[in-house]
Amino acid sequence: xxxxxxxxxxxxxxxxxxxxxxxxxxxxxxxxxxxxxxxxxxxxxxxxxxxxxxxxxxxxxxxxxxxxxxxxxxxxxxxxxxxxxxxxxxxxxxxxxxxxxxxxxxxxxxxxxxxxxxxxxxxxxxxxxxxxxxxxxxxxxxxxxxxxxxxxxxxxxxxxxxxxxxxxxxxx
Amino acid sequence: xxxxxxxxxxxxxxxxxxxxxxxxxxxxxxxxxxxxxxxxxxxxxxxxxxxxxxxxxxxxxxxxxxxxxxxxxxxxxxxxxxxxxxxxxxxxxxxxxxxx
Numbered sequence: 001x002x003x004x005x006x007x008x009x010x011x012x013x014x015x016x017x018x019x020x021x022x023x024x025x026x027x028x029x030x031x032x033x034x035x036x037x038x039x040x041x042x043x044x045x046x047x048x049x050x051x052x053x054x055x056x057x058x059x060x061x062x063x064x065x066x067x068x069x070x071x072x073x074x075x076x077x078x079x080x081x082x083x084x085x086x087x088x089x090x091x092x093x094x095x096x097x098x099x100x101x102x103x104x105x106x107x108x109x110x111x112x113x114x115x116x117x118x119x120x121x122x123x124x125x126x127x128x129x130x131x132x133x134x135x136x137x138x139x140x141x142x143x144x145x146x147x148x149x150x151x152x153x154x155x156x157x158x159x160x161x162x163x164x165x166x167x168x169x170x171x172x
Numbered sequence: 173x174x175x176x177x178x179x180x181x182x183x184x185x186x187x188x189x190x191x192x193x194x195x196x197x198x199x200x201x202x203x204x205x206x207x208x209x210x211x212x213x214x215x216x217x218x219x220x221x222x223x224x225x226x227x228x229x230x231x232x233x234x235x236x237x238x239x240x241x242x243x244x245x246x247x248x249x250x251x252x253x254x255x256x257x258x259x260x261x262x263x264x265x266x267x268x269x270x271x272x
Contacts, residue, residue: 102192
């Protein structure tokens with residue numbers, strides 16, 4: 001890192017929020033308690049939303065917080081509450097296969113490091129972030145219409161499917 | 173080092189930690205949390221390149237990823253409830269019976 005070039009404010013903020021995201025993710029990997037892991041996931045989600053704002057994706061940051069922190073984490077909490085009893089110590093999860101996992105992770109991270117180093121990341125287009133929501137909405141209805149309809153259909157199928165899977169009377 | 177490189181490294185870190193969690197943890201809910209981390213890493217990658225090129229295409233793909241992650245969580249939790257009803261456990265090594 002060149003010290004002659006002073007870091008801009010957005011870079012410093014990016015390092016702070018990125019560091020918080022990484023620390024929370026490491027916390028998920030290290031903890032054994034499922035509830036702690038869900039709380040660490042909230043930390044990852046909120047600081048990642050701040051990173052999205054720094055990357056000029058304000059709309060996606062808001063959607064991210066709404067859907068993940070409001071939906072996915074609540075679903076995970078329901079899953080924990082419906083399947084775990086803290087009285088018999090079953091909130092803790094076992095761990096295994098550390099060596100094979102490291103054998104997968106370390107070469108993969110080195111490969112990703114080489115890929116990132118070989119990219120041209122310096123060139124950057126200055127964008128205008130106004131009218132972002134409007135641009136995304138127009139793009140949904142014109143260029144990405146098929147994907148939009150498919151995702152709507154997927155949501156319907158998931159709604160019906162999850163209700164069918166979770167209903168009481170299918171112990172045959 | 174600029175902000176694009178930082179973002180790509182952060183995405184790589186999230187992806188690798190998510191994969192590590194998916195492999196090592198025995199509880200099904202932990203594996204789901206690992207999947208969410210991997211999806212977040214992929215989404216951050218899209219956002220970083222979208223920001224670098226000044227286009228919103230990456231953000232649109234990111235919205236799709238958010239929706240698919242929510243769908244995946246809902247279906248996986250429904251399956252988790254069924255597994256718990258049948259096996260009285262949500263640890264993956266306990267799921268070793270075909271019949272009942």
